[in-house]
Amino acid sequence: MKALRFLTAGSVDDGKSTLIGRLLFDSKAILADQLDTLERRAAGSPIDLSLLTDGLEAEREQGITIDVAYRYFATKTRKFIIADAPGHEQYTRNMVTAAAGSDAAVVLVDITKLDLTQPEVALLPQTRRHSLLAQLLRVPSIVFAINKIDALAEPAQGFAKVKAALDKFAAAAGLDVAATVPVSALRGDNVTQPLASDWWSGESLLQVLERLPTSSERVDAPLSLPVQYVQKDAYQSAGTGFQPRVLWGRIAHGAVKAGDTIEVLPSRQTAVVAEVRRAGETVPSAEAGDSAGLVLDRQLDVSRGDWIVTPGTAHSAKSFHATLAWLDTEAAKPGRKYWVRHGNRWVQARIQAIDSVLDIHTLQPQDAHELPVNAIGRVRMEVQHELPVEPFAANRVGGALIVVDPASHRTSGALLVEPQPATADEAW
Numbered sequence: 222m223k224a225l226r227f228l229t230a231g232s233v234d235d236g237k238s239t240l241i242g243r244l245l246f247d248s249k250a251i252l253a254d255q256l257d258t259l260e261r262r263a264a265g266s267p268i269d270l271s272l273l274t275d276g277l278e279a280e281r282e283q284g285i286t287i288d289v290a291y292r293y294f295a296t297k298t299r300k301f302i303i304a305d306a307p308g309h310e311q312y313t314r315n316m317v318t319a320a321a322g323s324d325a326a327v328v329l330v331d332i333t334k335l336d337l338t339q340p341e342v343a344l345l346p347q348t349r350r351h352s353l354l355a356q357l358l359r360v361p362s363i364v365f366a367i368n369k370i371d372a373l374a375e376p377a378q379g380f381a382k383v384k385a386a387l388d389k390f391a392a393a394a395g396l397d398v399a400a401t402v403p404v405s406a407l408r409g410d411n412v413t414q415p416l417a418s419d420w421w422s423g424e425s426l427l428q429v430l431e432r433l434p435t436s437s438e439r440v441d442a443p444l445s446l447p448v449q450y451v452q453k454d455a456y457q458s459a460g461t462g463f464q465p466r467v468l469w470g471r472i473a474h475g476a477v478k479a480g481d482t483i484e485v486l487p488s489r490q491t492a493v494v495a496e497v498r499r500a501g502e503t504v505p506s507a508e509a510g511d512s513a514g515l516v517l518d519r520q521l522d523v524s525r526g527d528w529i530v531t532p533g534t535a536h537s538a539k540s541f542h543a544t545l546a547w548l549d550t551e552a553a554k555p556g557r558k559y560w561v562r563h564g565n566r567w568v569q570a571r572i573q574a575i576d577s578v579l580d581i582h583t584l585q586p587q588d589a590h591e592l593p594v595n596a597i598g599r600v601r602m603e604v605q606h607e608l609p610v611e612p613f614a615a616n617r618v619g620g621a622l623i624v625v626d627p628a629s630h631r632t633s634g635a636l637l638v639e640p641q642p643a644t645a646d647e648a649w
Contacts, residue, residue: 358635443535446470468514484529499513527566538607548595576599
């Protein structure tokens, strides 16, 4: 079974790092010297499992996660790659980075932070925000882990009330929730072993993770390959009289084989694929998810940032609608110029207009003239040169752009292209 890439998300101090430490500890994925160090630091007290992921000195000093930490472990049935994302609002951009390539998101909910005396439990803003970002970034599976269940005198009632609140939120937001499970990351309850309790007979968190599917790129689709590197071949192709070049990149969707006709964007020149290569060797074909090199039957002006597509299938645009997750402390404003990266190409861009901002509490769009930090809004973008953008729901590569501030060089936002209106002035 393919390795599962998942991230832990949620509010600060919800126990994300401790949960990962528990998974590593119970699966015996901790090196002996690491364990010795933790035991010496604990000095007879229970070891702090969060230190297995909080590796930066600033993280250990402040007791929070700042950067994304990746860890690996395996069970008898599956391998896992974990991304420990920070919960603090200041580092939401790091959570977006981790979510972009994940197969699943485990959103932790600290039950001790919620007011269980109210008829309806109010979820924390970061729980909502991280769940919505995971959905926007097309993370296939979302798992809610209600943590610190051992701290309640009546855990069954508390779990039921929080699960009801999560179910209501998920239904309103259209979240595809794979499971909601109770856990205690500190004690290890229902993390790797099922909870020994008369009120819970469901799966442990690890059992849920072992059955989740991995995301897969669309193979039965037109070819879409962003060119990352152009390599000049070391030999002259026999019978052609020219020294071929190999156009390398990771196939976003579709498949390619020798003999296929392709189109290069933005030049719109066409050629026939003479060879397909992987890891320096000629292969019959390559498909979505593969890093491949194409040798064409004739010389074309192709450089890093161009796209290789099936002829007539890609539409280029200089303006488009998109969802913008804003990550910069300086608000996004219409008319301001930014750099955006699409595939492997950088172009100048500006926000034409901000149509609305999402209220994460009511899940309703609100009028807005700017987007503050951590806001999610719907915008109209204009780029300096035409780009072959696709709706993000259909193509995670062709439909995603990174926004960078030209003055500070900070990653300011993530753009997710939406299906475009079919009006005369706004069509592709």
